[in-house]
Amino acid sequence: MLSVSEARERILQGLQATAPEVVSLSCGGGRVTALPLLARLDNPPADISAMDGYAVRTADLSAAGVRLRLIGESPAGHPFGGTVGAGECVRIYTGSIVPNGADAIVLQENASQHDDIVTTAQVADVGLYVRRRGQDFGRGREIIPAGRCLDARTIGLAAAANHPWVNVHRRPRVAIVATGDELVLPGEPMGPGMIANSNTLMLEALIRAAGGEPVMMPVARDRMEDLVALARMVEGMDMLVTVGGASVGRYDLVQEALKRIGVEMDFWKIAMRPGKPLMHGRLGAMPVIGLPGNPVAAFVCGTLFVAPALRRLMGRHEVGPEIAMAVLGADVGANDHRESYLRARLHHDQEGRLRAVPFEQQDSAMLQVLCDSQALVIRDAKAPPASKGEACQIIRLDIC
């Protein structure tokens, strides 16, 4: 059976980012740049003051207590048009353009003004409290590379560089097909043997959080015709995710149905717990991922395989999952041949180290334990027993 990293490699192999589109910058959050962004102006656009005070000539300030003549003011948005000459100064404010002739700012706290005479209580070096033109970035400079996920910081930077729009990859559309005769949507009447279809809604949220556009398809019943008909409806999607029916039971028909609609299967079953019956294939260029039905297995496989594939389709270079370090908060036994992802609580110990305490219960159907976990502790295949205090790798779940 494939290892987790081999399986992820195979899923990511050859995935192409979706086509670019132009969107308004205010809608760019979570999208990935398809082209580098070049600054459309210098920032700041001119030498500006970093403080409220007086724009002065440092040559005049050989000592504190110098008297200068106030010849005008330079409020933000209304630059002073003249030139500061010897023995003169101009009232200035944070963000205002430093007038010609001036080369430093005296803080207003360090000066007193009576009518048009300003007495300074400070000497100044050239450039004091002056932000130079282009100090942040110059016009034409690449400020954001292609492949960067836009967040509050990058949106602020793009806006400062005068970009109203951004060129980003289209949100990948991901069809979610849940399978099973026992499923009803939450809130619907529930007959005997029925359960609420939690996986579809969970995956919808997971896909949306990873930047994709989830498309909920109707539930496929455990009949070949149903599955085949539904699977055919996914043309034009960027990814198909099925959930359930992945195992070996009589009604686990997903793999066969996928083959019938032309999916070229790549692998089925990997050395992982939870998530062993994971499937992967391609319908043309479209990746198809078949998740196991057990909800925790579906979530863990969603995190380890669906979200990274989605990030690659969105144009990201780094696709995760992000691995962090912690120390074990309890002893754990030897592991078998399946790499394990243990649901665990996280807390900081008295030395400030992050401790991960795996839950006793690791059943892959227990959503409450999953929700009470802040991390997955990764146990390598065939890992020997490990003691409390030993380093371990984790995937954090508590960073929303």
Ligand SMILES: Nc1nc2c(c(=O)[nH]1)N[C@H]1C(S)=C(S)[C@@H](COP(=O)(O)OP(=O)(O)OC[C@H]3O[C@@H](n4cnc5c(N)ncnc54)[C@H](O)[C@@H]3O)O[C@H]1N2
């Ligand atoms: N004889 C064997 N049995 C099983 C094996 C095996 O190797 N040999 N593997 C087990 C493992 S591991 C897993 S994981 C599950 C995967 O099963 P399926 O992918 O076929 O999933 P189902 O049988 O359809 O459902 C399993 C379980 O999850 C519930 N479920 C399914 N879909 C949903 C949904 N949308 N929302 C909420 N809950 C869902 C379903 O009712 C079942 O309880 O197979 C093991 N068996």
Ligand code: MOO
């Ligand atoms: O994936 Mo299954 O949930 O390993 O038990």
